[in-house]
Amino acid sequence: MDSDVTEAGQQPTHRRSEDDEGIFATVAVIGAGAMGSGIAQVAAGAGHRVVLADPVIGVAADARERISSSLDRLVGKGRLSRADADATLGRLVASESIHTLPECGLVIEAVPEDLRIKRLLFADLSERQPANTVLATNTSSIDIDAIARDVIDPERVLGLHFFNPPPVMELVEVVHGELTSPAYVEHVTALMRAWGKTPVRCASTPGFIVNRVARPFYGEAQRLVEAGVADPATVDWVLRERGGFPMGPFELTDFIGQDVNLAVGTSVWEQTDRDERYAPTDFQRRLVEAGTLGRKTGSGVYTYAADGTVEGAEPDLALAERLVGGPVATDPLARTLAMLVNEAVDLVHRGEASAEDVDIAMRLGVRYPRGPIEWGREIGFDVVAAQIAELDAAFPGGRYRPSPALSDGSLA
Numbered sequence: 001m002d003s004d005v006t007e008a009g010q011q012p013t014h015r016r017s018e019d020d021e022g023i024f025a026t027v028a029v030i031g032a033g034a035m036g037s038g039i040a041q042v043a044a045g046a047g048h049r050v051v052l053a054d055p056v057i058g059v060a061a062d063a064r065e066r067i068s069s070s071l072d073r074l075v076g077k078g079r080l081s082r083a084d085a086d087a088t089l090g091r092l093v094a095s096e097s098i099h100t101l102p103e104c105g106l107v108i109e110a111v112p113e114d115l116r117i118k119r120l121l122f123a124d125l126s127e128r129q130p131a132n133t134v135l136a137t138n139t140s141s142i143d144i145d146a147i148a149r150d151v152i153d154p155e156r157v158l159g160l161h162f163f164n165p166p167p168v169m170e171l172v173e174v175v176h177g178e179l180t181s182p183a184y185v186e187h188v189t190a191l192m193r194a195w196g197k198t199p200v201r202c203a204s205t206p207g208f209i210v211n212r213v214a215r216p217f218y219g220e221a222q223r224l225v226e227a228g229v230a231d232p233a234t235v236d237w238v239l240r241e242r243g244g245f246p247m248g249p250f251e252l253t254d255f256i257g258q259d260v261n262l263a264v265g266t267s268v269w270e271q272t273d274r275d276e277r278y279a280p281t282d283f284q285r286r287l288v289e290a291g292t293l294g295r296k297t298g299s300g301v302y303t304y305a306a307d308g309t310v311e312g313a314e315p316d317l318a319l320a321e322r323l324v325g326g327p328v329a330t331d332p333l334a335r336t337l338a339m340l341v342n343e344a345v346d347l348v349h350r351g352e353a354s355a356e357d358v359d360i361a362m363r364l365g366v367r368y369p370r371g372p373i374e375w376g377r378e379i380g381f382d383v384v385a386a387q388i389a390e391l392d393a394a395f396p397g398g399r400y401r402p403s404p405a406l407s408d409g410s411l412a
């Protein structure tokens with residue numbers, strides 16, 4: 001694939017040239033579950049011919065039906081014309097064969113999160129598809145190079161990490177492995193923009209941007225409650241009302257599922273050789289062992305009534321007022337922000353993503369009111385460095401390790 005760099009050395013904006021149309025005209029999405037069906041809808045809506053393939057009989061056809069209903073709902077709300085809805089559906093074909101796909105410009109895989117399945121699938125795709133077909137994975141946590149290990153021409157393998165639900169969520173993390181060619185990253189980044197998405201780029205690092213940087217949002221809150229500093233409702237209140245986060249960490253993990261959140265955290269911890277910074281808490285392990293997984297089981301951190309309201313969890317506002325602005329070790333907001341900033345600047349420091357992309361990813365992927373780098377600038381990186389040092393003194397062991405970028409002036 002040609003690079004997009006012009007003779008003058010400038011980086012032009014992506015042109016949907018005839019050649020690009022040819023290359024990307026047909027898109028295959030493999031795996032027609034929650035993510036695959038949403039991605040197929042987005043791709044067909046952007047004008048591609050789309051094959052949505054799933055080996056389990058009836059699954060792809062059912063997914064196409066669900067997409068049809070979702071398009072009908074958009075027409076009903078006046079957000080899509082009948083003609084566009086019909087044209088989108090008309091471009092989308094369901095298939096039960098993942099081995100007999102047409103030649104595609106792009107294949108996006110959304111099969112279960114299992115390295116063995118993904119690796120076999122990519123090896124097979126690389127033999128059947130043309131050498132310049134981009135092979136993308138929607139993995140949330142698996143290393144891109146591990147998935148590409150048996151692929152012919154592995155420079156065309158990359159991650160396209162969509163967020164759930166793909167038709168609604170604007171963010172896509174475009175993830176490159178060691179072997180991924182920058183030219184493919186460029187092209188796919190431009191393609192995501194053409195699909196109406198906001199792409200951010202990052203290296204294939206554990207958790208990519210969002211799932212890595214967000215870890216302390218959950219972990220610090222759990223540690224505060226474990227230590228008896230405050231109850232969950234009070235911590236949630238502080239993060240929501242004083243921090244401007246749309247949900248507090250406990251209500252959010254109850255919503256996501258404590259098991260799902262623990263699995264993501266554990267995966268990042270394992271992939272970083274059990275770095276203390278990502279160590280899961282006993283607090284969350286106990287919830288999962290007890291089967292109290294959150295809203296889906298009727299109780300998690302909180303207990304839910306049949307109508308979904310939280311039962312008997314009032315924040316202690318007097319306690320909240322005492323904690324906020326006090327020592328960082330017991331201030332839920334300052335402690336969480338310091339660790340979010342530290343994590344974000346460290347990712348940038350390691351060269352895994354740009355500061356701008358980290359901020360965009362956290363605002364769009366988990367709806368933080370501000371990007372953590374921007375927040376760090378506002379608080380002052382020197383202040384954050386002092387807070388992390390204070391936490392390190394209070395809780396030695398490596399979890400509260402300041403990033404060199406807090407004090408080297410590179411992000412000021």
Ligand SMILES: NC(=O)c1ccc[n+]([C@@H]2O[C@H](COP(=O)([O-])OP(=O)(O)OC[C@H]3O[C@@H](n4cnc5c(N)ncnc54)[C@H](O)[C@@H]3O)[C@@H](O)[C@H]2O)c1
Nearest residue numbers: 031032033034035036056110111112113138139140162164
């Ligand atoms: N659910 C999320 O919120 C979310 C968000 C971002 C990324 N992801 C990632 O997207 C991928 C898919 O997740 P999902 O939630 O859509 O899963 P899902 O279980 O809803 O769908 C997976 C689909 O893959 C099919 N499948 C099973 N084995 C297969 C095989 N060998 N080959 C091809 N297809 C096979 C299944 O029939 C199923 O329809 C995973 O890698 C996951 O980590 C999920």
